[in-house]
Amino acid sequence: MNPVIFSTQAPDFNASLTAREPSDLVLTLIGSAENDVRELLPTVLSTTDDAARSRQATRVEVDFRQLEFMSSSCFKEFVAWLSKIKTRADPEQYRVILHSSKDIRWQRASLFALSCFAANVVEIQTE
């Protein structure tokens, strides 16, 4: 099992950041991101960003495959995170790989919008 760097939860939501290798980070999101999760996400994403930078990660994977729903108020936190990454100088940037499920239909349009927003940062992998 991969070492857990950080985890948090809310009713019907769980987020955990693990390291497959010291510089290979995976953020896994499970459940539904809405309501109270809006308060948690800035911490989840800033912790992920801090870990990525301190480990000099070249990529961070975000696993959405068990995230059944995300409201725009939570979506906005991802926009802020990606915005922060893409405005950094090249050596300080890392790639963000979004793993999506073809069976969870909202993910296609929402994650595509994120990939357009940060085209040089985001890659989508659908399973």
Next chain:
Amino acid sequence: MQPLTKPAGSEHFATVFVHLNLKTLPHVRRFVRGFVESNGRDDPDFVSGLVVAVHELLENAVRYSTDSTTSLEVKLDLCHSHHVVLITRNQATRESAARVRGQISRLQGGEPAKVYQEMLHESAKSAEQSGLGLARIVAECQMSLSSAYDESGELSIEAISNLPKVA
């Protein structure tokens, strides 16, 4: 000539009244999903888009309502125009109604995907209400939006989606 009145049974309606509590939204989403699927609308992309639109309309309405009740009306017209209509109604201040109506006007006046990306860029720089929920409805769910604000202070927002004809 077609009659102007619709035959009985051509529309299916559901109206939900939600008290000021964001925690009720998952239940409303499930109810709407069940309602449209039980009326023969089981295309997964359509249902998913509708559920997103219901959530975003209601979250906006509940968050900015000035009293304790927000209503959601869902109309499925099964026989004629093959579309679904979502309407939220809530009491709103003149300022918040003007902001929402301005966002809708902007979304309806431009190319949805382009305006959506502009709003994403703006939301990254500001903690203000971004309009991303409404942008999602138009750009991701491919629904059109309109709004009205009356003298009693009621803000209504209508989202319309065209549906494939039922076989």
